[in-house]
Amino acid sequence: MNIQTPTDKKNAKRREKEQIILRAAERVFAQAGFGGATMQLIADVAGLPKANVHYYFQTKEDLYRQVVSNIFGIWLEAASAFDDAVGPVEGIGAYIDAKMEISRSHPNGSKVWASEVMHGAPFTQDYLETTLVEWTQGRLAIIQRWVDAGLMDKVDPRHLLHMIWATTQHYADFRHQINTLNGGQPLGEAQWEEAKTTIKRIILQGIGVKV
Amino acid sequence: MNIQTPTDKKNAKRREKEQIILRAAERVFAQAGFGGATMQLIADVAGLPKANVHYYFQTKEDLYRQVVSNIFGIWLEAASAFDDAVGPVEGIGAYIDAKMEISRSHPNGSKVWASEVMHGAPFTQDYLETTLVEWTQGRLAIIQRWVDAGLMDKVDPRHLLHMIWATTQHYADFRHQINTLNGGQPLGEAQWEEAKTTIKRIILQGIGVKV
DNA sequence: CCGTCACTTGACCAAGCGGTCAACAAATTT
DNA sequence: AAATTTGTTGACCGCTTGGTCAAGTGACGG
Numbered sequence: 001m002n003i004q005t006p007t008d009k010k011n012a013k014r015r016e017k018e019q020i021i022l023r024a025a026e027r028v029f030a031q032a033g034f035g036g037a038t039m040q041l042i043a044d045v046a047g048l049p050k051a052n053v054h055y056y057f058q059t060k061e062d063l064y065r066q067v068v069s070n071i072f073g074i075w076l077e078a079a080s081a082f083d084d085a086v087g088p089v090e091g092i093g094a095y096i097d098a099k100m101e102i103s104r105s106h107p108n109g110s111k112v113w114a115s116e117v118m119h120g121a122p123f124t125q126d127y128l129e130t131t132l133v134e135w136t137q138g139r140l141a142i143i144q145r146w147v148d149a150g151l152m153d154k155v156d157p158r159h160l161l162h163m164i165w166a167t168t169q170h171y172a173d174f175r176h177q178i179n180t181l182n183g184g185q186p187l188g189e190a191q192w193e194e195a196k197t198t199i200k201r202i203i204l205q206g207i208g209v210k211v
Numbered sequence: 212m213n214i215q216t217p218t219d220k221k222n223a224k225r226r227e228k229e230q231i232i233l234r235a236a237e238r239v240f241a242q243a244g245f246g247g248a249t250m251q252l253i254a255d256v257a258g259l260p261k262a263n264v265h266y267y268f269q270t271k272e273d274l275y276r277q278v279v280s281n282i283f284g285i286w287l288e289a290a291s292a293f294d295d296a297v298g299p300v301e302g303i304g305a306y307i308d309a310k311m312e313i314s315r316s317h318p319n320g321s322k323v324w325a326s327e328v329m330h331g332a333p334f335t336q337d338y339l340e341t342t343l344v345e346w347t348q349g350r351l352a353i354i355q356r357w358v359d360a361g362l363m364d365k366v367d368p369r370h371l372l373h374m375i376w377a378t379t380q381h382y383a384d385f386r387h388q389i390n391t392l393n394g395g396q397p398l399g400e401a402q403w404e405e406a407k408t409t410i411k412r413i414i415l416q417g418i419g420v421k422v
Numbered sequence: 423c424c425g426t427c428a429c430t431t432g433a434c435c436a437a438g439c440g441g442t443c444a445a446c447a448a449a450t451t452t
Numbered sequence: 453a454a455a456t457t458t459g460t461t462g463a464c465c466g467c468t469t470g471g472t473c474a475a476g477t478g479a480c481g482g
Contacts, residue, residue: 014459031330036246039440049461054441056459111329117388118322119242128391136392153416159409162389163378170377177328178373180339181347198370205364206417225428250470260431262472271470 018056021046026067030108033115034064061123068116068124071109074102082139088152088209093200096164100196103172110172153208160207167199229267232257237278241319244326245275272334279327279335282320285313293350299363299420304411307375311407314383321383347372364419371418378410
């Protein structure tokens with residue numbers, strides 16, 4: 001097993017090149033939005049001729065869809081931290097940590113997603129209506145169980161989830177504003193830790209769990 | 212006094228027309244972003260020929276700047292609720308209420324602002340560095356005073372402010388996602404009230420004030 | 423009634439856009 | 453080593469864009 005056939009090598013190289021383009025596209029889409037981004041600029045950032053980009057991704061829309069679906073997948077994974085927990089302290093705490101880490105490591109993906117939703121999800125409404133709705137219902141049920149078990153205050157799980165999403169993603173989407181208010185400097189390691197701690201503390205104490 | 216000269220009438224008509232264009236522009240910029248919006252579409256929504264729009268606003272950038280500065284002004288006004296307060300319960304509570312009302316009544320303005328900041332504030336960096344920085348420093352000082360007076364827990368005021376901004380604006384910027392998760396329906400009056408109550412409760416309880 | 427000035431608008435333009443294509447180079451298969 | 457497939461690229465095309473402009477319209481002051 002695990003023999004590298006020539007086909008494998010080719011596929012690997014293909015995927016590698018696709019990754020280069022996807023990373024470039026993520027940056028450009030995040031910086032300019034779908035409408036403002038140009039295939040020429042994406043190609044320049046990727047270091048390729050425009051026609052070559054079109055060889056791997058037929059249309060701008062194809063490329064954009066992949067970028068959006070990437071960040072979406074990363075966020076879904078962060079839910080595992082949520083599911084494995086026995087109570088709100090670990091579950092919600094770990095989920096906030098995970099989402100904050102993503103905001104730190106993938107700010108561009110977060111921005112692209114925010115842009116897409118803000119404009120009415122013109123390309124990914126199907127994701128919202130299927131995957132996101134199912135995922136959300138599962139998580140809402142978990143929170144509701146915690147409420148029913150008396151592990152936390154009676155809080156509408158929907159709005160709690162919105163608060164967590166809003167706050168964690170804010171650190172990616174509004175990174176520029178945060179930096180400007182921080183004297184033009186990006187948050188340092190310590191400040192980032194303090195952000196996580198503060199947010200967790202306010203939310204956990206806010207829903208009435210012992211920290 | 213208060214005599215309506217012909218000049219006044221003309222100016223009034225001019226401002227009226229500018230308002231029509233600004234409203235149309237706000238909608239189009241919110242829906243498509245700066246790069247995706249077209250002057251032609253803005254003109255169509257306003258019900259005017261494109262050349263006429265250019266008569267009132269020379270460039271797309273001029274028009275965009277005004278839209279951004281409008282929502283910015285509205286948000287600054289919401290701060291009064293903050294300032295007149297004697298403690299965190301009234302101050303922060305009233306500020307959250309005010310910002311939630313704006314998210315409800317001016318979702319498009321909020322989206323335009325979010326878009327602008329997300330893309331690195333390419334047109335309004337000066338606003339961020341002057342007005343916003345000053346405003347924020349004033350508010351941070353107020354919160355710090357409350358902390359020092361023992362009226363609330365020791366919480367980093369910066370992150371508290373970010374949480375409030377993030378959450379309240381989320382209800383405007385991610386309105387589409389919230390509606391989708393609400394069965395495709397916009398939040399009703401009762402749901403909106405519940406959102407406000409839940410958010411205020413979590414945050415106020417989270418920073419340790421008696422509600 | 424006439425002249426002035428703010429406003430209106432269809433036609434137009436250069437520039438940039440997403441996307442195509444034919445010619446070529448490199449790698450794999452036979 | 454010939455044949456075939458896969459990847460690369462500069463030049464190109466039709467179309468849309470932001471913005472201009474000259475010719476007009478209408479309202480007001482003298």
